[in-house]
Amino acid sequence: MSSEIDSSTLLSRASQLIDLARKAGADAADAVVVRSRSQSVSVRLGKVEGTESSESDDFSLRVFIGKRVASVSANPGFDLQALAERAVAMAKVSPEDPFACLADEASLSRYYPDLQLLDTTEVSSAMLREAALVAEAAALAVKGVTNSSGAGASAGMGGLVLATSHGFEGSYMASRFGHSVSVIAGEGTGMERDYDFDSRLYYAELDDPSEIGRRAGERVIKRVNPRQVPTGKDVTVIFDPRVARGFVGHIAGAINGAAVARKSSFLRDKMGQQVLKSGLSITDDPLIVRGPSSRPFDGEGVSGERLVMIEDGVLKHWFLSTSTARELGLETNGRGVRGGTAVSPSSTNLALEPGDISPEDLIRSVGNGFYVTELIGHGVNMITGEYSRGATGFWIENGELTFPVSEVTIASNLKEMFMRLTPANDIDRKFGVAAPTFAIEGMTLAGQ
Numbered sequence: 001m002s003s004e005i006d007s008s009t010l011l012s013r014a015s016q017l018i019d020l021a022r023k024a025g026a027d028a029a030d031a032v033v034v035r036s037r038s039q040s041v042s043v044r045l046g047k048v049e050g051t052e053s054s055e056s057d058d059f060s061l062r063v064f065i066g067k068r069v070a071s072v073s074a075n076p077g078f079d080l081q082a083l084a085e086r087a088v089a090m091a092k093v094s095p096e097d098p099f100a101c102l103a104d105e106a107s108l109s110r111y112y113p114d115l116q117l118l119d120t121t122e123v124s125s126a127m128l129r130e131a132a133l134v135a136e137a138a139a140l141a142v143k144g145v146t147n148s149s150g151a152g153a154s155a156g157m158g159g160l161v162l163a164t165s166h167g168f169e170g171s172y173m174a175s176r177f178g179h180s181v182s183v184i185a186g187e188g189t190g191m192e193r194d195y196d197f198d199s200r201l202y203y204a205e206l207d208d209p210s211e212i213g214r215r216a217g218e219r220v221i222k223r224v225n226p227r228q229v230p231t232g233k234d235v236t237v238i239f240d241p242r243v244a245r246g247f248v249g250h251i252a253g254a255i256n257g258a259a260v261a262r263k264s265s266f267l268r269d270k271m272g273q274q275v276l277k278s279g280l281s282i283t284d285d286p287l288i289v290r291g292p293s294s295r296p297f298d299g300e301g302v303s304g305e306r307l308v309m310i311e312d313g314v315l316k317h318w319f320l321s322t323s324t325a326r327e328l329g330l331e332t333n334g335r336g337v338r339g340g341t342a343v344s345p346s347s348t349n350l351a352l353e354p355g356d357i358s359p360e361d362l363i364r365s366v367g368n369g370f371y372v373t374e375l376i377g378h379g380v381n382m383i384t385g386e387y388s389r390g391a392t393g394f395w396i397e398n399g400e401l402t403f404p405v406s407e408v409t410i411a412s413n414l415k416e417m418f419m420r421l422t423p424a425n426d427i428d429r430k431f432g433v434a435a436p437t438f439a440i441e442g443m444t445l446a447g448q
Contacts, residue, residue, distance in 0.1 A: 013080065015169065018164070028166065065092060155176075182194070199292075232445045240371065241426065252319070272314065280313050282310040282353070285351075293349045319345040323343065353423070372391045
């Protein structure tokens with residue numbers, strides 16, 4: 001394990017690559033290695049269906065000549081000098097990009113804390129197989145469950161090695177462990193499927209696989225014999241935390257600086273204005289100890305800090321990398337992410353901060369409405385904010401969840417939805433995007 005974690009050799013090769021690029025004519029350069037180690041086991045109906053294991057260290061070199069930039073990628077074992085010379089040759093004939101550049105030297109991280117992102121627990125294939133089998137057996141033991149779609153368990157780690165021509169050198173690794181199961185209830189055309197899972201940085205913090213299986217089984221039997229409901233134009237819809245997290249992802253996309261620069265965000269002209277209901281806040285913090293999406297520095301060597309992206313309903317920040325910030329006339333806030341050879345802004349540990357009301361009281365306050373547990377399709381227009389998704393869940397009647405509902409569509413506009421959102425207090429911060437249960441008033445529901 002220690003040899004897999006030690007990044008000193010990779011960091012040395014990255015630094016050599018930069019030196020060779022400079023000698024070949026580059027004005028500036030950075031080299032990154034994206035590291036990945038993973039193993040997983042999948043089972044179905046008590047038998048192993050697949051066992052997978054992978055390891056990779058993917059190098060990327062980015063070089064700058066004036067306002068021209070080029071990037072090349074390679075696997076370990078490549079010829080350093082040949083790669084550097086090829087990158088410089090490509091940069092010389094590339095079109096000019098007025099915004100592409102390294103992060104300013106003054107913004108580079110010189111010290112960063114130990115965020116405790118790596119659990120070195122050795123997890124064998126036998127342990128993964130046993131966890132998957134236990135999860136599936138527990139789900140199948142729930143009365144009413146008729147079949148299995150399979151269960152799985154995984155363990156792995158990933159990280160970043162980064163060196164730049166203006167002096168930054170750093171690396172980190174983060175572990176990730178997971179258990180999941182999906183099962184079926186009902187027969188024939190009346191079959192319903194549901195699932196449960198858990199994912200953690202530390203193996204000992206994972207939910208017991210038998211508990212994951214039990215929850216999956218209990219979820220699916222509640223979905224059997226769903227009904228449709230009448231169409232309504234002023235329906236209060238409550239989002240289960242699973243779908244709430246995806247909805248917060250829409251907010252993150254709308255305040256991403258790259259989308260703003262491309263004019264593909266419906267919030268592009270809303271900086272400093274109210275975009276959520278008063279009292280609501282969206283935070284983003286890359287430095288949470290053992291945080292699911294924490295990182296000591298971003299893909300450019302900049303250490304970000306906790307930001308209140310939307311404070312008391314007012315938009316305060318975009319997610320910014322260096323090039324995106326330059327295009328918008330701003331400064332990076334350490335949200336750059338390496339994706340292949342490119343750098344783009346993204347969130348870290350993002351959260352819609354919770355309210356004061358319990359989810360049970362929130363449901364009671366609705367009276368009659370719709371509780372969504374799953375969304376279908378991709379009917380979200382991030383340019384206009386138009387929102388239309390297929391949905392399944394449960395009908396709320398007299399403040400109580402009653403019968404299952406399927407084959408309906410919920411629709412509105414994200415601008416209006418943001419202003420009508422009321423969060424509960426049940427946030428779970430074990431996910432990179434965290435959100436409590438929340439209600440949105442005044443949506444259109446297309447049913448019968």
